[in-house]
Amino acid sequence: MKVFIVFAHPELKSFNGSFLKRTVEHLEKKGHEVRVSDLYREQFKSVVDEKDFLNFKEGDRLKVAFQSFLATTEGKLTEDVNKAQENMKWADLVIYQFPLWWYTMPAILKGWFERVFTCGFAYGVGVHDETHYGDRFGEGVMAGKKAILAITAGGYPSHYNARGINGPIDDLLFPITHNILFYPGFTVLPSHITYKTDKAGDKEFEESLNSFLNTLDNIDTVEPIPFRKQNFGDYEFPSMTLKEGLEQQNEAGFSIHIKK
Amino acid sequence: MKVFIVFAHPELKSFNGSFLKRTVEHLEKKGHEVRVSDLYREQFKSVVDEKDFLNFKEGDRLKVAFQSFLATTEGKLTEDVNKAQENMKWADLVIYQFPLWWYTMPAILKGWFERVFTCGFAYGVGVHDETHYGDRFGEGVMAGKKAILAITAGGYPSHYNARGINGPIDDLLFPITHNILFYPGFTVLPSHITYKTDKAGDKEFEESLNSFLNTLDNIDTVEPIPFRKQNFGDYEFPSMTLKEGLEQQNEAGFSIHIKK
Numbered sequence: 001m002k003v004f005i006v007f008a009h010p011e012l013k014s015f016n017g018s019f020l021k022r023t024v025e026h027l028e029k030k031g032h033e034v035r036v037s038d039l040y041r042e043q044f045k046s047v048v049d050e051k052d053f054l055n056f057k058e059g060d061r062l063k064v065a066f067q068s069f070l071a072t073t074e075g076k077l078t079e080d081v082n083k084a085q086e087n088m089k090w091a092d093l094v095i096y097q098f099p100l101w102w103y104t105m106p107a108i109l110k111g112w113f114e115r116v117f118t119c120g121f122a123y124g125v126g127v128h129d130e131t132h133y134g135d136r137f138g139e140g141v142m143a144g145k146k147a148i149l150a151i152t153a154g155g156y157p158s159h160y161n162a163r164g165i166n167g168p169i170d171d172l173l174f175p176i177t178h179n180i181l182f183y184p185g186f187t188v189l190p191s192h193i194t195y196k197t198d199k200a201g202d203k204e205f206e207e208s209l210n211s212f213l214n215t216l217d218n219i220d221t222v223e224p225i226p227f228r229k230q231n232f233g234d235y236e237f238p239s240m241t242l243k244e245g246l247e248q249q250n251e252a253g254f255s256i257h258i259k260k
Numbered sequence: 261m262k263v264f265i266v267f268a269h270p271e272l273k274s275f276n277g278s279f280l281k282r283t284v285e286h287l288e289k290k291g292h293e294v295r296v297s298d299l300y301r302e303q304f305k306s307v308v309d310e311k312d313f314l315n316f317k318e319g320d321r322l323k324v325a326f327q328s329f330l331a332t333t334e335g336k337l338t339e340d341v342n343k344a345q346e347n348m349k350w351a352d353l354v355i356y357q358f359p360l361w362w363y364t365m366p367a368i369l370k371g372w373f374e375r376v377f378t379c380g381f382a383y384g385v386g387v388h389d390e391t392h393y394g395d396r397f398g399e400g401v402m403a404g405k406k407a408i409l410a411i412t413a414g415g416y417p418s419h420y421n422a423r424g425i426n427g428p429i430d431d432l433l434f435p436i437t438h439n440i441l442f443y444p445g446f447t448v449l450p451s452h453i454t455y456k457t458d459k460a461g462d463k464e465f466e467e468s469l470n471s472f473l474n475t476l477d478n479i480d481t482v483e484p485i486p487f488r489k490q491n492f493g494d495y496e497f498p499s500m501t502l503k504e505g506l507e508q509q510n511e512a513g514f515s516i517h518i519k520k
Contacts, residue, residue, distance in 0.1 A: 010310070040307075046306055046368075047306055047366075047367060048366070061273040062270055062273075062274075063458075064270065065458070099324075101374055102370070103435050104364070104435055106374065107307055107368070107371030108306075110364070110366075110370050111306065113362055117362070156500070158499040158500060159499075161501065164500055164501050165397060165490055165495055165502070166500075167438070167439065167514045172435055175364055175432055175435070178427070179427065180363070235425055239416075239418040239424075240416070240419045241418055241423035242424075250509075250510035251512075252422065252511075252513065253431055253514065
């Protein structure tokens with residue numbers, strides 16, 4: 001398969017750096033094609049501004065979504081964004097690898113999504129009216145492709161469990177897995193999480209790595225997160241709310257958007 | 261009072277830009293002191309790397325939290341970060357104003373938190389052992405200060421309600437309000453949210469602005485989000501999980517960390 005890895009860590013001599021290196025070696029040894037975008041080494045521009053849209057007219061008012069759509073449809077995006085979009089279209093599987101900083105992805109990766117997931121490419125696709133509000137949440141440019149997060153966290157697992165003070169890890173990641181990846185149609189696999197990375201020794205590293213490589217080796221058998229698709233009967237239009245009675249009794253929050 | 265506004269939008273000729281200008285004018289007219297950090301105009305560096313730590317030794321392995329702690333305690337942070345921390349310490353109220361991009365804050369603001377909320381300042385404070393895991397979630401450098409988000413969203417309110425496909429807005433913001441702002445001790449006020457900003461005319465702008473200014477004028481009467489403090493009896497140690505029975509029946513997710 002074709003694997004695109006987007007890597008967001010400032011230090012290659014780190015748990016994350018070693019994890020990336022070994023993952024690439026393993027995949028290539030298994031005969032897969034691998035492309036890596038190492039955002040820190042590439043000094044990937046992480047802030048959206050008018051320079052991202054080569055057809056922006058100086059002095060105009062910058063409306064980001066509107067200008068993003070014009071640049072996407074007129075072929076006026078920048079070279080780094082074009083390349084990232086091509087890698088996304090090329091891949092069968094996209095791995096986003098990063099440390100949890102303040103409980104979510106690093107700014108450099110957030111900026112990557114803001115710049116690469118342009119309007120007309122990842123959002124703003126399809127009819128938007130009273131009966132259909134875009135090809136999104138289960139449909140879109142990434143339909144048929146898989147995505148997975150491979151992340152590290154400083155805290156203990158219990159801090160992230162159903163009663164943990166940080167909030168449940170699945171809820172912390174929902175804005176990424178559901179609202180960014182499922183949005184343009186990715187089939188999203190359960191995230192690979194390593195806790196207490198700062199205190200991880202060789203044993204913990206190998207355990208976490210082997211578990212991840214095992215997932216990759218058996219990727220076709222991994223059950224994705226069963227997010228509900230927007231346009232296949234589960235939601236009311238135009239309110240875009242889940243139809244009454246579909247959730248489990250007393251279920252609330254992000255969880256209702258996942259089929260049980 | 262002393263108000264520090266952190267503003268993260270690329271365009272001043274926008275809803276957000278006008279909202280900022282009018283908010284500053286109003287506060288100053290009422291006799292408050294106001295400082296603004298306009299991250300885009302300042303070209304605020306939004307990516308954490310070794311250049312943030314003036315005592316980093318070239319060739320060393322960069323461990324971000326460790327190096328952040330050393331730079332904080334040895335006075336070796338960069339000038340822009342020192343200034344931001346001074347503004348935070350100076351303020352009685354901090355307003356974070358930004359558009360929701362991919363359902364959370366823009367990368368430039370996320371990077372601001374990564375660089376300004378350093379170890380030894382906003383986290384990594386207090387004893388960390390089996391019986392006490394830091395002065396955090398309700399205690400810390402921001403204790404006694406208030407914070408509020410003033411945000412704009414492109415979507416309709418129903419998309420963000422309890423059954424909305426985006427997820428409930430309070431849950432989408434919890435990683436910011438609870439995990440970033442409450443963490444170092446801020447008293448966090450309910451967020452001010454303007455929906456359908458792209459379609460807002462003068463009427464909608466004035467309504468939203470006046471509602472926000474009214475909140476600011478009556479800030480001492482606004483009930484904060486009643487997040488549970490970590491070190492005052494609600495959590496088990498060292499698991500950092502909420503004690504059984506404190507939540508409401510069938511309550512789950514982020515919500516259990518808020519007192520009802």
